[in-house]
Amino acid sequence: MTGRSGRGVFGKLFAKKQHNRDERATEIGMPTNVKQHIHVSMNSETGMLEGLPASWLRQLNAQISPAEQSENPNAAIQAVTFHNFHVLKKEQAEREPCKPIVTEEAITKEGLEMTKFLAKKNAHQSQDSDISIGQSSEEEVAPVEKYSQRQTMPIQSNKNNIKKKDPTVDLSAVIQDLTLIGSEPDESPILRKKELMYSTLTDEEIYEELKRICNKDDPYVRFQRVKHLGAGASGVVFIAIDSKDNSRVAIKDIDLTKQSKKELILNEINVLKGFNHKNLVNFLDAFLSADHLWVVMELLDGGSLTDVVTEVVMKEGQIAAVCRETLQAIAFLHSKGTIHRDIKSDNVLLGMDGTVKVTDFGFCANIVGDEKRETMVGTPFWMAPEVVTRKQYGKKVDVWSLGIMAIEMIEGQPPYMKETPLRALYLIAAVGRPKIPRWESLSPAFQDFLDKCLQVDADARATAEELLSHPFLDCAMELKTLTPLIKAAHKILHKSYD
Structure with missing residues (x-):
């Protein structure tokens, strides 16, 4: 995340990197209100949607009944698009050392990413495009429980439910909802492309900045490991005792040699330093030893x-x-x-x-x-x-x-x-x-x-x-x-x- 809160911290590093800024031509992004028209039809005999990528149709037909697809085609297309987009995003996130802090700006960016994802999955291209949606074999081919008879009835129905009136479904309105798009002709905002704040930092500069903001103590000396909690692509998590005050803490040990976006770690640490509250699991400190970053958090012994x-x-x-x-x-x-x-x-x-x-x-x-x-x-x-x-x-x-x-x-x-x-x-x-x-x-x-x-x-x-x-x-x-x-x-x- 490249939030504003990190700008002051790295001002000197960036100042020397931006002296040629005015010499470059300004880049203009694509208009954000481009409509993606996807022709999806409703089979009058089966009541099921057609015209979507084959893998998406298999998901829909295995888990959402013909009657439901007919009753709420918008909800069906929204669900399958959201599902497959976030399968892809989850796979990417699992490789990152930290979960980016979400702002409204980040949400808007995600909406535009979904627009591109949907366009590449457009059924008018090949049935299964070049985007891997990370579909597990279990959900793709295994006999998923057919649309369950157990349905939760609404207390308050969604006002946007659409009844089946015509065998051809115009999903342009759905696509607009999916991409935060304006429908009026005069709503044509153009996004200016921006360079990533930390894109010019070298690994050496990142390590130097981490050394500056991290605690100088040797974490291997200061902390005694007590219990292993888990491991993932971003590192291992364990409980430790802080020898300084005998308190028990949770530590995430991140191997920086395995992180492709080390610059994001800098900003997250500085943002979290300002996020101290009695009802948040607070960031306590960070330690750097060779290529390992130890992020120390509060430990709550009552579990979830x-x-x-x-x-x-x-x-x-x-x-x-x-x-x-x-x-x-x-x-x-x-x-x-x-x-x-x-x-x-x-x-x-x-x-x-x-x-x-x-x-x-x-x-x-x-x-x-x-x-x-x-x-x-x-x-x-x-x-x-x-x-x-x-x-x-x-x-x-x-x-x-x-x-x-x-x-x-x-x-x-x-x-x-x-x-x-x-x-x-x-x-x-x-x-x-x-x-x-x-x-x-x-x-x-x-x-x-x-x-x-x-x-x-x-x-x-x-x-x-x-x-x-x-x-x-x-x-x-x-x-x-x-x-x-x-x-x-x-x-x-x-x-x-x-």
């Missing part, structure tokens, strides 16, 4: 909220307490211009004293090391409808995800958890707000809180700041009441962070 919600029934007051603490973290991130975009129980960590902290941004990604529920698309079950349909969206996606996480705490899992990721995406786009089975058992204050979180229209949805003063949070129990739940879940799951 997922363990609690899947094993123990929570009281409304305990749910309110978790929602309040999570909202404080979300509101802080939003005040910094950052969108989390992956709020869920897996990314809410607990201390044994009931402390609640949000993780999985920047170097915090996968700091627990053993995320329980892997999905191909990066957990679609918590996604807001506007994310899936690619309408212009922003900070309120985190509020929707908080509402879905509240459903987790009520029901033990989010809506559509038993569905495949593609089918879950379709249901989010087609249905909108999911049904809450135990709705009638909830207090009026909790019902109103969920109403304000789960508005399909993002404009009608509350902000994190507004929800912090919602009456439901007045019933929040003390955080220490979460401790027995954590202990019970750990006993059932045979877990220990000692």
Whole structure:
């Protein structure tokens, strides 16, 4: 990420690299409101979509019924496009040392990337183009569970549902939603191409800057490894004891020789230094030893909220307490211009004293090391409808995800958890707000809180700041009441962070 917060830190390095800036011709990017017309037809006999890449059609026909494709063709095309684009993005992200911090600018860029992806997958080209969508053999050829009879009926239907009227489906409107495109003739913004801020830094300069911003102590001397938590393409994660104060911390050990985008690490460290909050899993320090960067984070010994919600029934007051603490973290991130975009129980960590902290941004990604529920698309079950349909969206996606996480705490899992990721995406786009089975058992204050979180229209949805003063949070129990739940879940799951 090349956010503004890193500019001052590297000013001297960049100043000497930009002296020829005015000598270069200004480059102009492509217009951003180009429409991609994809001719997709509806087979009048089978009721299924045709004209998409063959692999996409196999996915749709295995997981979304003919009746559903006919009822909501827009939702079907949006779901399969989003699914395949994010399979590709997830494969790329797994090779990176840190999860880029998300801003509205980054979201706009992603929308344009999806435009290009969709254009290259246009069915008027070869059936399967040169883009690898990273489809697993299991989902491509294995007998996927056919469209399940278990469907969650809407409390509030998506207003954009389109009924089948004609065997030919014009998806230009869908493509517009997917690419954040304006439809008026006078809306023709042209993006100016910009050089990457750190593109001219050599490896030597990057190492020098890392030496400057990292702690000078020898991490191999200062920290004693206690327990291995996990490993990935970006490095290994383990628990260690800091000899300076005997505190237990989580450390991500990154082998810089395996990182192609070392310059991004610099910016992430400097951004996270300013992201200190009582409800975030905080970055503590960074150490450099030869080619290894040790990123030190807070350790929460209670594990993830997922363990609690899947094993123990929570009281409304305990749910309110978790929602309040999570909202404080979300509101802080939003005040910094950052969108989390992956709020869920897996990314809410607990201390044994009931402390609640949000993780999985920047170097915090996968700091627990053993995320329980892997999905191909990066957990679609918590996604807001506007994310899936690619309408212009922003900070309120985190509020929707908080509402879905509240459903987790009520029901033990989010809506559509038993569905495949593609089918879950379709249901989010087609249905909108999911049904809450135990709705009638909830207090009026909790019902109103969920109403304000789960508005399909993002404009009608509350902000994190507004929800912090919602009456439901007045019933929040003390955080220490979460401790027995954590202990019970750990006993059932045979877990220990000692």
